[in-house]
Amino acid sequence: EHPHIRYNPLMEEWVTVSPHRMKRPWKGQVEKSEEEEIPSYDPNNSLCPGNTRSSGKVNPQYEGTFLFDNDFPALLKDGPAPSANPDPLFQSAPAYGACQVMCFHPRSDLTLPLMSQSEVREVIDKWAEINTDLGKKYTWVQIFENKGNVMGCSNPHPHCQVWASSYFPNDPAKKHRTQREYYDKHKVPLLVDYVKKELQKQERVVLQNEHWVWLVPYWAIWPYETMLLPKRHVLRIEDLTSAERDALADIMKKLLTKYDNMFEVSFPYSMGWHGAPTGDYLQQDNSHWQLHALYFPPLLRSATVKKFMVGYEMLAQSQRDLTAEQAAEKLKSLPDVHYKSQNS
Amino acid sequence: EHPHIRYNPLMEEWVTVSPHRMKRPWKGQVEKSEEEEIPSYDPNNSLCPGNTRSSGKVNPQYEGTFLFDNDFPALLKDGPAPSANPDPLFQSAPAYGACQVMCFHPRSDLTLPLMSQSEVREVIDKWAEINTDLGKKYTWVQIFENKGNVMGCSNPHPHCQVWASSYFPNDPAKKHRTQREYYDKHKVPLLVDYVKKELQKQERVVLQNEHWVWLVPYWAIWPYETMLLPKRHVLRIEDLTSAERDALADIMKKLLTKYDNMFEVSFPYSMGWHGAPTGDYLQQDNSHWQLHALYFPPLLRSATVKKFMVGYEMLAQSQRDLTAEQAAEKLKSLPDVHYKSQNS
Ligand SMILES: O=P(O)(O)O[C@H]1O[C@H](CO)[C@@H](O)[C@H](O)[C@H]1O
Ligand SMILES: O=P(O)(O)O[C@H]1O[C@H](CO)[C@@H](O)[C@H](O)[C@H]1O
DSSP states (O other), X not given: OOOEEEEETTTTEEEEEOGXXXXXXXXSOOOOOOOOOOOSOOTTOTTSTTOBOTTSOXXXXXXXXXXXXXXXXXXXXXXXXXXXXXXXXXXXXXXXXXXXXXXXXXXXXXXXXXXXXXXXXXXXXXXXXXXXXXXXXXXXXXXXXXXXXXXTOOOOSOEEEEEEESSOOHHHHXXXXXHHHHHHHXXXXXXXXXXXXXXXXXXXXXXXXXXXXXXXXXXXXXXXXXXXXXXXXXXXXXXXXXXXXXXXXXXXXXXXXXXXXXXXXXXXXEEEEEXXXXXXXXXXXXXXXXXXXXXXXXXXXXXXXXXXXXXXXXXXOOEESSOHHHHHHHHHHSOSSOTTTTTO | OOOEEEEETTTTEEEEEOGGGGGSOOOSOOOOOOOOOOOSOOTTOTTSTTOBOTTSOBOOOOSSOEEEEOSSOSSOSOXXXXXXXXXXXXXXXXXXXXXXXXXXXXXXXXXXGGSOHHHHHHHHHHXXXXXXXXXXXXXXXXXXXXXXXXXXXXXXXOEEEEEEESSOOHHHHHHHHHHHHHHHHHSSOHHHHHXXXXXXXOSSEEEEOSSEEEEOOTTOOSTTOEEEEESSOOSSGGGOOHHHHHHHHHHHHHHHHHHHHHHTSOOOEEEEEEOSOOGGGGGSOOTTOOOEEEEEOOBOSSSSOBXXXXXXXXXXXOEESSOHHHHHHHHHHSOSSOTTTTTO
């Protein structure tokens, strides 16, 4: 395999693939291994049931998921708009929104792959509810999970966040346009077409069940970046049927187990959902959209050596050190049983 | 100041500005402070004069800068091209290139702000030479420096890298187009116009001398992100006059001193140069381009707490926790004398 570039048709960006680079010696930064011994309850952890958060609010004795407003939101419901400037070099616009946090489970030591399938299903149902609720008012509801210290997560209690905004953020806005253009030209949604072809090729598909496909996209940037897509054409997470939600819980448990088994560590990543926009867009035709989740895990070589997206990547374009096919092969080879539960 | 979004006309992207977020408590990852006691010579450091690199090659007893081919290049001079695929979802293309490393100085303990102005000038002359040499063959010559462990730098000996490529990478290719469109419409290069306006406003200009301006761009993403631009319209680094190069060495020493003084630590960052493309583009009109350097430093609150560009930033759009004006104010307030030299 020789260096080459590959194209991401959703983002209209190229990635540089340098398969031989994995061989170089690494003397750079070594991350602290993610904390392994997290107690199921910690009186000092602001996300545990019954504890007081830094805002002074007290958490209920929650028994399933627990959703609340972020005490330090990046976006606020209202406020003054910046004054308009006609100069194209100094453009600003108002930004309103809502920021929420959802704990997945009352126990701090239970990450998604260690939760039961019905508990994961509860998280999925909550995601659907959030998207519906905040989607009534906001154009874009970004559900995401930052997992692990290395991904800027500041609390080990398993949780995700939601930032809903009045504006359409850069990346999904671009995907809105590229999927629309593809649909107009080919009369089929880009990602529906893509999954069909990946299922034929089988080179990058890692897991599938009746309703879902988990694969390493052809244009992946992060070493073990993946995408999770429904087999049916689905616009938004709340449109999933009950059977599709159960199947999603099943494949999520399996894929996250594979991730954890990679380096026998609770695998850090940022993940999130992209589906058709909401707010005013609920009134429009969004048939060009296909719902999907994205996983961006930073680890490259071991539990402590990550890929740095720095100099060249920040200034020119992303570069990766193994091919998408090599990553898929590696993920396929990993056991489906979680390393922590092997002897239990 | 309330949350709002701002537009980057070079990249056609918005950034979310949430000025009030700096107040939130931080319990997340704390970086190891950058190594402060670096010996001027280390027999085990592969970049020091006279030492043997992991490839087995031996460094000369260099006395100024030292340029060599990267022993583990991400791009190779030649190789087979990937087979063409007509499917728009599976596009790849050949990628050829050259990767080089340049040590700034024989001493490992002398970073750019601690070097003399004439030593910095030597680095600038070398950058100009590299851009001319590799530019004869390659479309894009990306000169960049990853400084600090936290920026994936794997060797504390002060050095930069060059990745030159046959392809035009995403970010500069986009800036090629946006600057062209602005020039066609306004008959003046975007960044020449921008600097003129910033010099009038003085809200985001931190430093200037006869030939250069250092500022926090209106659309900055990283907490203390800055741009360094010539006052004259200049296409490429090799087009700088001798007086402009001296003035560049002067302002580089000053700006890097301010950066180091921020948290009294050798300030980590990725930086690099963007100028008119080369290779076949040398034969074309590139009057819409303006040379500039970009500095992307990750630290946010202290020597050990950085800004994480994760979840929301990876999936939706970049978000910052202070305004560009607040960052400029802070940088202006910092002393011009390096904290390490204050008592010497
Ligand atoms: O080439 P180096 O210094 O070993 O590697 C560093 O810079 C490269 C270019 O920005 C990145 O791709 C690597 O992830 C980073 O660790
Ligand atoms: O909101 P948190 O978890 O405190 O913060 C984390 O996620 C945010 C959204 O991706 C980022 O902007 C922050 O840099 C990161 O530390």
